[in-house]
């Protein structure tokens with residue numbers, strides 16, 4: 331079915347001037363951009379966004395990394411968009427991600443600088459999209 335999912339281009343990509351390369355990959359693979367903005371997360375929003383990880387040892391470092399500089403948030407739409415985006419991204423650890431995936435190509439380490447985030451379920455996608463987009467900001 332046609333789904334929407336949330337992608338975040340993380341600070342490591344933005345620092346390397348590679349936003350366009352990531353967007354190019356997503357579009358070439360058939361995902362449609364239906365909402366997009368550059369934002370700097372407040373620490374509070376980063377903590378809310380990653381709430382399911384709040385007991386993990388990397389929680390503090392991750393929320394700091396994500397709120398210390400801007401990110402690009404993108405609402406993507408397409409057939410099986412959630413799973414398709416996860417496949418295009420590759421595994422969380424860039425070293426384990428398959429050749430040709432975004433994280434393999436653009437990621438540096440599992441420890442934050444893994445290029446992109448993608449919603450991992452329909453429930454997560456709905457929650458995450460709502461954190462960043464008003465209904466009228468999605469086209």
Ligand code: CMP
Pocket residue numbers: 383388392422440441442443444446447448
């Ligand atoms: P993401 O898919 O955005 O959601 C959870 C994030 O935790 C993951 O990407 C990683 O960037 C981040 N993270 C940081 N350190 C670790 C770690 N040691 N193991 C797994 N995820 C980590």
